[in-house]
Amino acid sequence: MGSNEKSTIELRHIVKYYGDFRASDDVSLTIEGGRLVALLGPSGSGKTTILRMIAGLEHPDGGEILIDGQVVNDIPGSERGIGFVFQSYALFRYLTVYENIAFGLRLKKWPEKKIRERVFELLKLIGCEGLEKRYPGQLSGGQRQRVAFARALAPSPKILLLDEPFAAIDAKIRLELRSWLKEMITKLGITSIFVTHDQDEAIEVADDIVVTNHGRIEQVGTATELYTKPATPFVVQFIGHSTPIRNFTEFRSFFKGQENEIGILRPEYVEVKKITEVVRYSNSADIGYVRDIIFRGSNLEIKVDIHGNTISAIRSINEEPLEIGEKVWVFIYRMFVIDDRKVELRENASLREDSLVI
Amino acid sequence: MADTKKVAVVHEGKAGRRIAIGACVVFLVIFLVLPLVYILAVAFSDGWLGYKKAVTDEYAVKATLLTLLATVVALAINTLMGLCAAWAVTKFSFRGKKILTTLIDLPVTVSPVIAGLIYVLTFGRQSFLYPYLEKAGIKIIFAVPGIILATVFVTFPFIFRELVPVLTAEGTDEEEAAALMGASFFTIFRKVTFPHMKWALLYGMVLCTARAMGEFGAVSVLSGHLRGKTNTLPLYIELLYQGYDFTGAFACSSILMIFAIIVLILRSALEARGKTEKNV
Numbered sequence: 001m002g003s004n005e006k007s008t009i010e011l012r013h014i015v016k017y018y019g020d021f022r023a024s025d026d027v028s029l030t031i032e033g034g035r036l037v038a039l040l041g042p043s044g045s046g047k048t049t050i051l052r053m054i055a056g057l058e059h060p061d062g063g064e065i066l067i068d069g070q071v072v073n074d075i076p077g078s079e080r081g082i083g084f085v086f087q088s089y090a091l092f093r094y095l096t097v098y099e100n101i102a103f104g105l106r107l108k109k110w111p112e113k114k115i116r117e118r119v120f121e122l123l124k125l126i127g128c129e130g131l132e133k134r135y136p137g138q139l140s141g142g143q144r145q146r147v148a149f150a151r152a153l154a155p156s157p158k159i160l161l162l163d164e165p166f167a168a169i170d171a172k173i174r175l176e177l178r179s180w181l182k183e184m185i186t187k188l189g190i191t192s193i194f195v196t197h198d199q200d201e202a203i204e205v206a207d208d209i210v211v212t213n214h215g216r217i218e219q220v221g222t223a224t225e226l227y228t229k230p231a232t233p234f235v236v237q238f239i240g241h242s243t244p245i246r247n248f249t250e251f252r253s254f255f256k257g258q259e260n261e262i263g264i265l266r267p268e269y270v271e272v273k274k275i276t277e278v279v280r281y282s283n284s285a286d287i288g289y290v291r292d293i294i295f296r297g298s299n300l301e302i303k304v305d306i307h308g309n310t311i312s313a314i315r316s317i318n319e320e321p322l323e324i325g326e327k328v329w330v331f332i333y334r335m336f337v338i339d340d341r342k343v344e345l346r347e348n349a350s351l352r353e354d355s356l357v358i
Numbered sequence: 359m360a361d362t363k364k365v366a367v368v369h370e371g372k373a374g375r376r377i378a379i380g381a382c383v384v385f386l387v388i389f390l391v392l393p394l395v396y397i398l399a400v401a402f403s404d405g406w407l408g409y410k411k412a413v414t415d416e417y418a419v420k421a422t423l424l425t426l427l428a429t430v431v432a433l434a435i436n437t438l439m440g441l442c443a444a445w446a447v448t449k450f451s452f453r454g455k456k457i458l459t460t461l462i463d464l465p466v467t468v469s470p471v472i473a474g475l476i477y478v479l480t481f482g483r484q485s486f487l488y489p490y491l492e493k494a495g496i497k498i499i500f501a502v503p504g505i506i507l508a509t510v511f512v513t514f515p516f517i518f519r520e521l522v523p524v525l526t527a528e529g530t531d532e533e534e535a536a537a538l539m540g541a542s543f544f545t546i547f548r549k550v551t552f553p554h555m556k557w558a559l560l561y562g563m564v565l566c567t568a569r570a571m572g573e574f575g576a577v578s579v580l581s582g583h584l585r586g587k588t589n590t591l592p593l594y595i596e597l598l599y600q601g602y603d604f605t606g607a608f609a610c611s612s613i614l615m616i617f618a619i620i621v622l623i624l625r626s627a628l629e630a631r632g633k634t635e636k637n638v
Contacts, residue, residue: 082538086534090535092550
């Protein structure tokens with residue numbers, strides 16, 4: 001089902017203003033056919049604007065939008081071969097589920113028999129058989145989202161655009177829908193872009209993530225790339241649970257540093273050990289004090305006061321329990337060091353020495 | 359301890375309820391039921407034949423028809439204009455929008471008599487427009503167009519006011535979704551926008567009708583009180599009353615009353631249906 005040709009999308013130097021506010025600032029981006037891409041960024045970073053411009057709901061003030069190599073700036077959204085899922089779903093509340101899904105097909109003057117086949121095919125796909133006579137108001141949040149998805153897919157679009165598709169659903173069903181949506185889109189192989197402000201969502205669902213900030217694109221890459229090779233200071237701080245450390249040179253084995261540099265620490269780079277436990281690199285570990293212990297289900301988050309900072313670390317629940325106020329060893333494997341423009345990953349010096357020995 | 363407190367509160371609540379309901383009932387009886395019953399009593403004081411004669415009087419029939427005409431025309435114009443204005447205000451942003459919304463509410467705040475006088479000044483003999491109107495053979499003041507004009511003016515805000523909150527609440531997502539699928543403006547209106555505002559629109563129309571039928575002040579100024587020509591039902595009733603024809607006045611009042619009751623029934627029926635549909 002769906003069309004087999006996989007559409008590529010290209011944005012070239014897109015600029016968009018809302019009054020004085022620059023929503024898109026020289027945005028250039030290529031999305032390969034069949035990819036599932038997340039536009040990730042804080043609110044007001046211009047991610048929804050990009051999506052709406054691709055859909056033809058907004059018009060760029062400068063630059064070009066290309067679909068399959070053709071400039072579509074002056075082609076109305078309805079002729080771009082796009083399916084759009086709105087954040088609020090925007091289901092037609094005075095039409096039944098059946099009529100909602102059939103809406104686009106009727107406009108394309110499909111014969112009634114074909115419409116019927118298509119609607120039931122989609123209902124089966126989204127697992128909502130038997131709901132065709134219901135009105136949107138009679139559906140649960142998850143069902144509404146599925147119907148909105150089916151409605152967008154009905155006319156076999158080449159591109160699927162989703163604006164914050166999980167924002168309006170409660171946490172538990174959200175997780176379920178995420179994997180469902182990823183599965184569906186992978187199965188259909190349709191080029192898809194979704195907007196989100198939730199990095200977990202982007203990481204779990206998307207093949208590629210586009211990080212936006214202040215109307216610009218900061219970095220495009222897979223989740224792993226964003227984690228391990230963040231290209232800009234913004235990405236370092238935005239991805240993961242980062243703690244900025246101004247006085248990072250005070251930490252053992254992180255002695256070098258310029259005036260304007262800041263260390264960015266993530267919990268997974270920190271190891272916390274009891275004073276009595278054996279520490280491999282004891283000469284490069286610091287002393288800290290446990291400030292708080294938070295139970296995270298599968299592990300514990302330990303907040304430690306160290307050199308005037310409060311940093312987070314992850315500790316397994318299988319290890320010997322810590323107490324608040326306890327004096328502990330803190331070993332930092334690595335941290336990112338950023339200034340205004342560039343990012344650098346610095347390893348703990350003793351790790352390098354160790355590898356030399358080996 | 360806690361239990362006794364709770365009971366006390368409930369008792370207080372009960373007393374409060376009795377007082378509130380009692381006050382409402384007394385008020386309604388004195389100000390509404392009593393006068394209504396009195397109207398009927400006086401209307402039928404000369405017996406059924408007297409009532410029939412008063413109601414089927416040539417001038418009474420003409421006044422009723424004129425009232426209905428003015429109401430229907432005002433309703434048609436206001437439905438159209440109310441739709442346009444509400445649409446414009448909620449779906450687009452433009453300069454002077456605030457002023458427009460304020461102006462639309464003007465008829466509610468201005469006394470109807472003043473509204474009537476405004477039209478007399480605009481279209482009457484003193485007006486610079488008068489020579490042109492006379493040349494074209496258009497008579498507005500002391501004629502049917504004037505009555506309709508006054509009725510339209512006084513009832514204009516009702517439909518607009520009912521529509522604006524509904525259209526504002528709806529937002530534009532559904533319309534955008536339909537447009538992205540290639541729906542034309544009229545398809546979007548018919549399938550998406552209209553069903554949403556249907557009940558609000560009907561409700562506004564009911565309010566507009568009720569007000570149009572009873573309008574006295576503005577119409578009185580513009581009418582000229584020509585019996586059988588420019589007398590609407592409320593004006594005719596006043597005329598009869600001034601001539602000490604109480605049976606006639608009250609009999610004609612009962613016609614208006616019946617209209618009002620029909621409108622009220624329509625209103626509650628609409629409200630009920632609108633509610634059930636919303637719960638769907």
